[in-house]
Amino acid sequence: MGYRHPSESSLARSDGLVLPLEVRVHGRGGQGGVTCAKLIAALYTQMGLHVQTFGDYGSERSGAPVQAYTRVDRTPIRNRNKIYRPDHLIVLDEGLIGAQVLQGIGPGTVLLLNTHAGLEAYRGRFEQYRLGVVDATAIAREQGIGSSSVVIINTTILGAYARLLGLPLAVLEQAYVSLGLGGDFPAAQHAYEQVRIAEPLQRIAPSAQPAALGEPAPVAALTDHDKDVPPTLKTGTWSNQIPVYGDHSAPCNLACPAGNDVVGFVQALRGGNVEEAAAILLRTQPLPSVCGRVCPAPCMQNCNRSAFDGAVNIRGLERWIGDHAELSLPSRRDAALHVAIVGGGPAGLSAAYQLALRGHDVTIYEAGPALGGVLRNGIPSFRLPQPALERDIDRIRSLGVHIRCNARLGGDDLRNLRRGHDAVIVCVGFGPAVDLAANGHDLTGIRQGLDFLAAAKQERVALPGDVVVVGGGNTAIDCARTALRCGAATVTIAYRRARQDMPAIAEEIEEAEREGVRFLFHRLPVAFTGSAKVSTAVLAEVEAGSPDASGRRRPVVTGRTSSMPCDAVLLALGQKSGLDLLPDGWTMKDGRAHEGGQALPVWFAGDCATGEGTVTHAVGNGRLAALAVLEGRAMAAAPADGTRVAPGQIRFSHFDLAAPNGDRQHLPSRLAGNFDEVNLGLADPGEAERCFSCGHCTRCDTCLVSCPDGVIYRTEDGYRVDGEYCKGCGMCAAECPRSAMEMQEKHEVTP
Numbered sequence: 001m002g003y004r005h006p007s008e009s010s011l012a013r014s015d016g017l018v019l020p021l022e023v024r025v026h027g028r029g030g031q032g033g034v035t036c037a038k039l040i041a042a043l044y045t046q047m048g049l050h051v052q053t054f055g056d057y058g059s060e061r062s063g064a065p066v067q068a069y070t071r072v073d074r075t076p077i078r079n080r081n082k083i084y085r086p087d088h089l090i091v092l093d094e095g096l097i098g099a100q101v102l103q104g105i106g107p108g109t110v111l112l113l114n115t116h117a118g119l120e121a122y123r124g125r126f127e128q129y130r131l132g133v134v135d136a137t138a139i140a141r142e143q144g145i146g147s148s149s150v151v152i153i154n155t156t157i158l159g160a161y162a163r164l165l166g167l168p169l170a171v172l173e174q175a176y177v178s179l180g181l182g183g184d185f186p187a188a189q190h191a192y193e194q195v196r197i198a199e200p201l202q203r204i205a206p207s208a209q210p211a212a213l214g215e216p217a218p219v220a221a222l223t224d225h226d227k228d229v230p231p232t233l234k235t236g237t238w239s240n241q242i243p244v245y246g247d248h249s250a251p252c253n254l255a256c257p258a259g260n261d262v263v264g265f266v267q268a269l270r271g272g273n274v275e276e277a278a279a280i281l282l283r284t285q286p287l288p289s290v291c292g293r294v295c296p297a298p299c300m301q302n303c304n305r306s307a308f309d310g311a312v313n314i315r316g317l318e319r320w321i322g323d324h325a326e327l328s329l330p331s332r333r334d335a336a337l338h339v340a341i342v343g344g345g346p347a348g349l350s351a352a353y354q355l356a357l358r359g360h361d362v363t364i365y366e367a368g369p370a371l372g373g374v375l376r377n378g379i380p381s382f383r384l385p386q387p388a389l390e391r392d393i394d395r396i397r398s399l400g401v402h403i404r405c406n407a408r409l410g411g412d413d414l415r416n417l418r419r420g421h422d423a424v425i426v427c428v429g430f431g432p433a434v435d436l437a438a439n440g441h442d443l444t445g446i447r448q449g450l451d452f453l454a455a456a457k458q459e460r461v462a463l464p465g466d467v468v469v470v471g472g473g474n475t476a477i478d479c480a481r482t483a484l485r486c487g488a489a490t491v492t493i494a495y496r497r498a499r500q501d502m503p504a505i506a507e508e509i510e511e512a513e514r515e516g517v518r519f520l521f522h523r524l525p526v527a528f529t530g531s532a533k534v535s536t537a538v539l540a541e542v543e544a545g546s547p548d549a550s551g552r553r554r555p556v557v558t559g560r561t562s563s564m565p566c567d568a569v570l571l572a573l574g575q576k577s578g579l580d581l582l583p584d585g586w587t588m589k590d591g592r593a594h595e596g597g598q599a600l601p602v603w604f605a606g607d608c609a610t611g612e613g614t615v616t617h618a619v620g621n622g623r624l625a626a627l628a629v630l631e632g633r634a635m636a637a638a639p640a641d642g643t644r645v646a647p648g649q650i651r652f653s654h655f656d657l658a659a660p661n662g663d664r665q666h667l668p669s670r671l672a673g674n675f676d677e678v679n680l681g682l683a684d685p686g687e688a689e690r691c692f693s694c695g696h697c698t699r700c701d702t703c704l705v706s707c708p709d710g711v712i713y714r715t716e717d718g719y720r721v722d723g724e725y726c727k728g729c730g731m732c733a734a735e736c737p738r739s740a741m742e743m744q745e746k747h748e749v750t751p
């Protein structure tokens with residue numbers, strides 16, 4: 001996937017810098033000097049440079065002097081010595097200033113001091129240096145960074161450092177965000193504004209001259225500390241484990257029944273690349289505008305961010321791409337297979353799409369006058385407007401798929417199709433609606449909800465008075481909401497189980513409630529009365545019995561009844577499964593037709609094969625059927641989730657809290673006659689910023705700057721760990737915010 005390399009997105013150029021560059025930070029234990037050096041490293045990685053950073057601690061505890069180092073160069077750095085002649089020196093505690101700290105600096109060195117004293121206090125002392133002074137402690141205290149007793153100034157002082165070097169604040173901000181310190185950036189901004197700078201009296205280029213100040217003791221020349229050569233002691237031999245980079249499965253990807261690469265398309269959006277995001281999504285999802293509206297979004301239910309501050313609005317982002325990306329697909333007809341698809345609902349459309357994308361010749365046979373299945377005949381337009389559906393279907397049609405509408409096929413047709421094609425995929429959805437065996441069920445005013453929904457999509461339907469809807473699935477909710485729009489005075493849903501057992505999408509239940517639909521749980525109509533036209537529903541109380549195979553409590557109808565006056569009843573009790581068009585002698589096994597024990601080149605997909613009952617399942621199943629056709633095998637199982645990244649593997653402390661961007665809602669003041677879309681989706685794709693990119697490297701450089709041995713190098717396509725010097729401490733993997741690397745036993749790693 002196409003992550004942007006920091007050098008491609010550099011906000012500042014490195015041209016003006018004298019490289020290699022060595023920075024030394026002095027502070028006291030607890031002040032954050034080591035993090036300060038890491039932040040400096042992150043700052044330079046934003047400019048596409050190679051860095052190395054590490055701390056130098058004694059055995060003392062909090063308050064004892066600590067040094068930390070950062071090296072910067074245009075090429076990978078091999079010198080892992082401490083820094084003895086810094087080009088930039090940062091002192092976090094003015095009490096430390098003395099010969100020891102100033103050791104090794106020469107004229108022209110950049111010197112940044114944290115002090116409450118102004119520049120005046122240093123007049124005559126550091127005139128050969130480019131001096132910056134800032135009261136980072138006061139700023140950090142004001143901004144509440146650290147505690148009242150221990151103020152942490154590392155993130156603050158770097159604002160002053162950026163100003164001293166003439167770096168734009170935006171580069172600094174990006175570095176803070178990459179290390180999960182975005183919340184400290186305002187303090188850095190203050191320091192940027194408040195630092196006072198004195199230029200050297202005589203501008204002298206940094207040189208290798210030792211500092212006159214402080215009369216440092218000459219450094220023993222046991223090794224050459226400045227030469228970029230690796231130490232001879234290969235410390236890598238000490239380790240028994242080594243960090244390994246590699247993608248792990250994001251839970252959103254694993255949960256999407258369509259098989260979408262969620263983390264891929266969301267991260268591409270995050271990088272501002274809408275076309276790439278669309279290309280990734282369209283690999284598996286032919287109906288992004290549809291699923292971006294009606295999918296129950298199991299991806300969001302599984303999103304790791306829900307354990308932090310709310311799931312990423314993945315469905316909203318999918319819809320945003322579907323509605324906004326302009327992506328025309330290449331039409332090719334260069335592959336060999338002729339495939340017939342029976343049924344043009346989501347499963348059939350998905351199967352046709354996958355085959356046509358690969359250049360095969362595909363014909364869809366659809367019983368109705370137009371493609372779409374339930375999307376066209378069932379789901380109301382206030383949830384799925386026609387233009388959104390047409391947009392997705394037109395994209396599939398543009399691949400050159402042949403379409404034969406008004407073609408309801410039977411068993412004989414299926415046999416013929418099989419003879420005339422290389423393969424057939426049957427995607428005819430569920431069977432007819434389930435009826436209610438109750439006295440008076442044939443009274444006028446009682447009708448199947450599916451018929452009512454189909455009629456309401458084609459013409460103006462009037463349904464005045466009090467309406468009772470029987471059922472608890474999506475059809476029941478859609479019937480209830482549509483009835484309100486067709487003029488019903490009241491709508492009551494009678495459901496035989498409890499609210500939590502309703503199979504309808506939870507958000508749709510809430511929507512219905514908000515619009516004024518009433519619910520009667522544990523009720524089932526056992527009779528209807530009226531003279532020719534229904535006027536009363538007799539509702540029996542239903543008790544929860546022992547759990548059935550699905551774990552839900554079995555409904556037990558009691559003799560206790562009550563009567564409810566009504567003018568119309570809509571039945572939404574589900575649809576029968578079963579394949580009416582299966583020819584005699586054929587059976588279905590593992591999604592494939594068999595005759596006399598022999599597998600036939602006929603596959604089944606969608607609700608007719610699985611009964612899973614969602615659009616996204618149908619899309620995923622249609623794709624798998626197409627792949628099974630291409631490989632001539634049974635339907636593949638869902639992918640295993642062995643490498644799933646759990647919430648506990650995300651370093652939440654790296655990220656700033658940010659509430660989810662919800663979909664915009666249009667709540668009409670009057671529902672009657674109003675079929676306008678209610679959910680207007682996201683205003684922009686900014687929500688993508690919230691994605692952690694679980695298990696997928698974003699090239700944030702956190703591992704690189706966290707390595708205490710400086711043995712991680714950036715490469716063209718990722719990172720490389722220098723195994724000759726990596727001691728296997730695991731800091732990098734522990735610091736990775738998103739579990740995109742792991743420590744492995746050395747003997748397990750293939751060289």
Ligand SMILES: Cc1cc2nc3c(=O)[nH]c(=O)nc-3n(C[C@H](O)[C@H](O)[C@H](O)COP(=O)(O)OP(=O)(O)OC[C@H]3O[C@@H](n4cnc5c(N)ncnc54)[C@H](O)[C@@H]3O)c2cc1C
Nearest residue numbers: 343345346347367373374378409429606607613614615618
């Ligand atoms: C009212 C309602 C609301 C729903 N809301 C949602 C929702 O919000 N979210 C969600 O994910 N799911 C929802 N669902 C479920 C979802 O729509 C289905 O699971 C999905 O459409 C199944 O797709 P499919 O392609 O298998 O079948 P279908 O969509 O049923 O398509 C089957 C197609 O095959 C055609 N066909 C049938 N027999 C033949 C034949 N003999 N010859 C030729 N063609 C034939 C049909 O005309 C139809 O076009 C809803 C379902 C209903 C009924």
Ligand code: SF4
Nearest residue numbers: 256291295298299315
């Ligand atoms: S199709 Fe549904 S589950 Fe898959 S990514 Fe889209 S919203 Fe999530």
Ligand code: SF4
Nearest residue numbers: 252303304691692694
């Ligand atoms: S945070 Fe992003 S990658 Fe992680 S589960 Fe959520 S959407 Fe997927």
Ligand code: SF4
Nearest residue numbers: 697698700701703736
């Ligand atoms: S820390 Fe950042 S750069 Fe390193 S593996 Fe993790 S995501 Fe990638």
